[in-house]
Amino acid sequence: MAPPWDDFRLVKAIANHGGLTAAAARLGINHSTAFRRLAAIEASVGARLFERLRAGYAATQAGMAMVEAAGAMEETAARFARDVAGRASEPTGLLRITAPSGLVTDLLMPILADFRTRCPGIRLDVVVSDDALNLSRRDADVAVRASNDPPQNLFGRRLSTVGWALYGRADDTDRDPRRADWVAPSEQVGDGRFLRFVAEHGDPDRIVMQLNTVAGLCEAVEAGIGIGLLPCLSADRRPGLRRLRPPDPHFADGLWMLTHPDLRHSVRVRAFMDFVGDAVVALRPVIEGRTANDGTG
Template identity: 60%
Template sequence: MALDWDDFRLVKAIAERGGLTHAAEALAINHSTAFRRLAAIEASLDARLFERHRSGYVPTASGEAMVRAAARMETDVVTFSREMAGKAQAPAGELRVTAAASFVASVMMPLIGRFCARYPEIRLDLVVSEEALNLSRRDADVALRASDGPPPTLVGRRLADIAWAIYGPADGPREIAGRDWVSPSEGVGGGRHARFVQARAEKGRVRLRLNTVLGLAEAVEAGIGIGPLPCMQGDASPTLFRLGPPEPDLASTLWLLTHPDLRHAPRVRAFMDFMAEETAPMRPLFAGARPLT
């Protein structure tokens, strides 16, 4: 039996996930198909690729060699896909965009609505994630990220400075001392929001932690505690009150990023140009300048 790409993918998936069940799920095949295919591959190679243990499948030396070959093939396929995507001539096709949940909920949907109306041939796949997806592996084509500095392997645009401040309920007290707090957890923004709150909250006064910025404003509105919020979100809510100026320790920058191989692809360029155009008038709000009333 001649081996093909799917055989290498299966062996790599089994090695990465430690067994047939999870590998089959990842490849959208059933367990019995994965079992038969692995047996056929091993028979074709006349080599055992995995040791079967109660704890899972462990690659043999032959298995590890095949996994390394699969990884090289996967890299070549991804690189080729990026190159071909960059050569497309019209703003059409699927575009995978990733952004944090809070940004999607508070800012992005109206912009996406206008983008879809302008470019009806582009189909968006929006990946809502607090984690920085790997653009080099095509986990996404374009990323909107709050960061102090983007990775050197990516290219893009600086859209806006993002200011944060402490907010409380609009009908609550105006002081900060002696208050309960809500806080992002250590996994958000590298933990600096959590450290900011910890340094200011009295012992035992952090009443709620969230592993995302989404829901933080609602927690403050509900009176659970005061907490840090992006000024654009906090200032837009009539039920919230800013308890001080923007906090320099929490400031960050909003970037629009893509892989260098994709920056000239028409659909990527169309999205990046559109987002830069649409967010330009919003920069003062991102930066914490209060809107005129």
């Protein structure tokens, strides 16, 4: 008798996360439950599925075979869900959207409210994340992302360019970047280009705060911790901030809306992408930073 689907899910989660604790959290169960279920699965299939190592759980040959089978089952289920979504005749049902926090709060939320008025039959599940979710597995139906290199396997539309500029507090009279303290994302964000900008225009030794994400940058500069590169969309709406330089073209990422090719003809996906895409395009001057005066005079 073949193991049930939940057994495959558990084994795949343990292999993906390298241990029971993270796998259990991912599946919404506790550690002891995961431990007992894994022991029962191994007894049922008559094979050891993982080597218990100090560094974590490493799948055996039998375990890898079960992981591969689980992946194939996930893809089949996802393909079925995409096909069903594409056959719907009315824009109704659940639509999962993923976007970074800054885009959700400063750009998308009013547009999503208007979309809900237009399509009240659609329920929105917004996943706020900087990570690239797997659209093939239906982790999300539509992704809104800032990127100059979107995945080639996805269908999408370039909506705008995301402008970035150097900002400081509006009440700070000394705006010389060489003498200022800085706030900047850490090296792993943007392939280190933020730190290279500081090295070119300021003093790296005066970076007094680093963040591992762009979230919180505006708040840090507005609080007076230091000057920093900020997205114009977020910073220009804050009266406590003022631009020190015009938008820098080296930080101009494309703003994309993406979906899986199998979903491009889904009624609700098409309705969302058409409505939201047109609304975002209308805001290009704001997103690209072309609507504010630069405090460089």
